[in-house]
Amino acid sequence: MSPNLKLHYFDFPGRAEATRLMLNYGGIPFEDATFQREQWASLKPKMPFGQVPVLEVDGKMLAQTSAIERYAAKLAGLAPADPWEAAKVDEAAAYLTETAELFMPTFAIQDAEARAKARQELCAGPLKEKFARMAEMIEAAGGEFLGGPKPGYPDFALFSFVSWLVCGAVDGMPSGLLDAHPAIKAHHNRVAALPTVTKMYESVTEGPRLSYKPLP
C-alpha cells in the first residue's frame, strides 16, 4: 500500500511540478499542500532545510527536489530495476538538470536589459546545443520519448523545464523559441497529451500553467 503523501510547496509549478506530474501519471494519491508566498515565513521553520519542496511521507519529512523526484518516480513505477537502465535514466535526468541550471545565474542579474541579453545568448548558444542533443536522444529512442516508447522521469523533467521556460515567468526569453526546436516542441505536446497530464491542466485558462497544455 502506498504511503500517506503530502507535498509542501508554493502555489506554482517551480520545483514541485515534475513530482506532481509523476505521482499523477502513476496514479499515486497525494495531498498537494500548496501555500502562498505570504504564508512562507511561518512555514519555513518547520521544513528540514528551511526550504521547499518537502514531501511528507507517513509523517516523516523528505527534502531536496532530486530526492523527492526520484522517490516519486519509484512510487510511480518509473524507476527501472536494472542498474544499467536506471543509470541511463540518471544520465538523461542529469543532462536535464545541467540544462535547467544554465538559466540560474541569470536570475541574479538586476538590470532587465542585461538579463534579457544573457538569456538570449543562452538560447542562441548552449541551450540550442542541448536541445539538439535531446532531439537526437529522442530519435535514437524511437522518436517519442527520451528513453524509449513510454515516458520516464527525464520526460517529465524536460516537459516541466520547457513549459516553465516559455510560460512567461522568465522574462527576456526570445519569442518562438520552441519553433526553432520542433522535436522538443513535439515532445512537449506529446507529454501534454498524456491523459493524466491533460487532466492536471484541463481547468487552466490563463497564467503560467497555460504552457503546460499543448502549445500551438
Next chain:
Amino acid sequence: MSPKLKLWYFNLPGRAEVTRLILNYGSVPFEDYTFTFEEWNDIKAKANLPFGQVPVMEVDGKMLAQSSAIERYAAKLAGLAPSDPWEAAKVDEVLGFVAEANDLFAATYGIKDADAKIKARQEVCAGPLKDKFAKVTQMIEAAGGEFLTGSKPTHPDFVLFKLTSGLVGGTMDGVPTDLLDAYPVIKAHHNRVAALPTVAKMYEKVTEGPYLAYKALP
C-alpha cells in the same frame, strides 16, 4: 558477475574521484583510464562520447556519461545503494544537500582577476559554506557522529570527503589549507574516511601535491 568497467577521465580527482573512491571501497574492479589535457582533443575526436565530455564509464563496451549517474551506478555495484525506497530517498536527500556545497564555488572558477577570485572565495567560506558546514555537522551528529547516514559510509560520505580534500589541498586560492580546523566534526569525518582501508590504500604512495589532502589531515 560485475560488468567490465573502464572509467575515462583526466589524471586528476575532479569529477571522477568520488566514483574511484566508491568502486575501490566496494572492491569492484575497474580500469582507471586517465589522460592529460594535451591528449584530450585527440581522445575526444576519436571516441564516441555521449555528450563530448568526461568522465564517462564504459560498461561492457557501452558508454555512460554524467558524473552523478556514474557515481550512482558505482554505488549500486559497490553495495552502497539501499534497496528500501525511503532509505534510498534519505541517502539522496543528504547527497543533494552535500553536493550543493560544490556549487558554492562554481561561480568563482571563471573569475579572471586573481585578487577578485580570492576575495570571492573568502566570501563563500565566511558565508554560505559556513552555514552549509554547520548543517552538515548537525547531520553527522544526528546520524551517530561517524558518517552522514549512519555507522557506515555511503555515497554522500565520499562526496563530502572529496569536497573537503579538494578544498584544503592548496589548489583553491582564497581557501586556507587549515579551513577545516574551524569545523572539528567535519575534519574528523574527513580523517575517518581517509582511514578506511581502501581509501588509505589509494593514497598510500602520495608524499606531496594536491592528493596529500586525501590522506589524514594533521
